[in-house]
Amino acid sequence: MFEGVLIKMITELANPIQYYLKLPNDYINMNQLLERRIAIKFVKHECLNCHLDKPIYRQGFCKSCFYEVPQAADWVIRPELSKAHLGIEDRDLSYEKKAQLQPHIVYLANSSDVKVGVTRKNQVPTRWIDQGAHEAIELVEVPNRYLAGITEVALKEHVADKTNWRTMLKNEIKDEDLKEWKNRLKQYIPEEVMPYYLENSTELNLNFPVLTYPSKLKSLNLTKTPEFEGVLKGIKGQYLIFEDNTVFNVRGNEGLVVTISVIR
Incomplete structure (x- = not known):
């Protein structure tokens, strides 16, 4: 099981594109999780600037930091x-x-x-x-x-x-x-x-590591659905694509602390 605050995935130009999720104590090659069942669980918020457990407003920042930091x-x-x-x-x-x-x-x-x-x-x-x-x-x-x-x-x-x-x-x-x-x-x-x-x-x-593209889309919001489990079928842009047509925008959820478990 891995745990840490989400930031956008690191990418490497290859055929197909290689994706890496960097957590404080772990470095996951996401391509290796294709066809594996994984679970994602929301733990808390952590602003990427002040590191406090405050609701994320935009771009991984709490509201006060969003209106103060030059990055936003x-x-x-x-x-x-x-x-x-x-x-x-x-x-x-x-x-x-x-x-x-x-x-x-x-x-x-x-x-x-x-x-x-x-x-x-x-x-x-x-x-x-x-x-x-x-x-x-x-x-x-x-x-x-x-x-x-x-x-x-x-x-x-x-x-x-x-x-x-x-x-x-x-x-x-x-x-x-x-x-x-x-x-x-x-x-x-x-x-x-x-x-x-x-x-x-x-x-x-560019060639993305996608085994199956979704026919319909269900966007995963971890603050509303704090626990999710599914088989990873692809990665494109900053999205994880799951077998049941659920898609999860890693970059769009920067500042969320999560646990990620590989079930099988």
């Missing part, structure tokens, strides 16, 4: 609001400079439909794996988060910027020619970003 500021979700390149502080300028003033990638990914997104360069391809994208391509590489943000804002007028998680988990998807999409959207990239356009980027294809 608005610019994280809306990169066009980044101001560190101007020397303007939001919550913690030192943290914001480290996070914002580094190379960022604007990309196209196909997880439910083709979407545009932004990530730090050092998070490629982790970001695509976390979104459950089966194919992705880089558009531009810019020196800060702000330039990536204004590019995303310009492009999402012409392509989606969100993933339909239900479509992604059911695998109701089709392959797209992302090179063609990239060429089509090039005209909408802001003029100041065009020098950073990646002319020769190529599409990356």
Whole structure:
């Protein structure tokens, strides 16, 4: 039996993708649990910042921490609001400079439909794996988060910027020619970003460890259903997929302390 506070699974680019659940005293290769019956039990909350047993509000933080820590500021979700390149502080300028003033990638990914997104360069391809994208391509590489943000804002007028998680988990998807999409959207990239356009980027294809995709979806909420048991049939994005069509979003439950038991 394993116990600890949930944080998003660590991933490794392989064929198929390898998933690891890191707990305080354990490191579980989740791929090895496929076809095994496992039990998950909710124990308590533990805010990822203050570590107190307080209800999780968003992103693994209690409500007070969510509105205080720089990791949850608005610019994280809306990169066009980044101001560190101007020397303007939001919550913690030192943290914001480290996070914002580094190379960022604007990309196209196909997880439910083709979407545009932004990530730090050092998070490629982790970001695509976390979104459950089966194919992705880089558009531009810019020196800060702000330039990536204004590019995303310009492009999402012409392509989606969100993933339909239900479509992604059911695998109701089709392959797209992302090179063609990239060429089509090039005209909408802001003029100041065009020098950073990646002319020769190529599409990356990703294969997830899923034995059976669910036909219907039942989302597991451990605070409402504190104990669950099922046979693990797949892992995609940050979701565990079980035999009875139950899906569990590990990242969406960050800050929950759980026990995980391998029954057979």
